[in-house]
Amino acid sequence: MHGGGLRHSEVFHLWVQDVYPDHEDPNLAVVRIYHPSEGKAPQDFKNPTTGKYITDRESYLLLKYGLLPRNMYSAQDKRFAGWKEPRLDNDENKYMHVYWLSKEWGYIFMYVWKMYMAKMLRDGIKDTHPFAFVSHSPKTLGEMMPLRTQRESHEKAVKMIGLTVGKKDGTTPHRHVYGQRLKNANIPDRIKQIAMHHKSIESQKVYTEPTVAxxxxxxxxxxxxxxxxxxxxxxxxxxxxxxxxxxxxxxxxxxxx
Structure with a gap:
């Protein structure tokens, strides 16, 4: 969210299979967020009826796990995560590529990702769904992490390192600060549109308007x-x-x- 400009809800559509090491720099994370239902499914599960690999994520979730994409649950369901139909970087496989600003965020993400994967193994997280971010509470171990849980954890972490929680300070899950950094770096509007995955070039204006400061x-x-x-x-x-x-x-x- 802070380094790649994703919306808070988009993060929760990440699957374990959607993070790759860059082929030129293995310490740099390549992260893709696929369309919750139409995105290309991993080629590791075949349709029991046809024997062919499942191509879309909605069918993959239903046939392998008996689940729905997270944006298809009701807003009252803790599994729900919204989807605002962002601009996709690949129309065939239907995914967004995460653009790091600065590149250092990609190295930080990969470093923490490896530790997180190791923790999931240590905690014995079972394969009950493919979503990357899960609950580590004993009562709900391995369940999809609710957005509220992450938001509260994020707030506690910010306070623990002595910072103030606030949108204008860039210390909330909101991606406003990413848009401001794009503006401060004098990135052209067209590039900002792609980096923030807006379908309209006008959409990023709300994120790049001059602040009071x-x-x-x-x-x-x-x-x-x-x-x-x-x-x-x-x-x-x-x-x-x-x-x-x-x-x-x-x-x-x-x-x-």
């Missing part, structure tokens, strides 16, 4: 320039207006006398 900093810089060696273009006109206004007031006072 941006506007304040710009105005402070402008003030400093004016104070140093610039003259306000309208200054002479303002002085002339003030002089004329003073004359009119003096005439009015004289007449009253």
């Amino acid at each position: 941006d506007v304040t900093a710009s105005l402070n810089n402008a003030t400093a320039s004016l104070d140093n060696d610039c003259v306000i273009p309208m200054q002479t006109e303002i002085d002339a207006w003030m002089n004329e206004e003073t004359k009119q007031q003096n005439r009015y006072r004289y007449r009253r006398k």
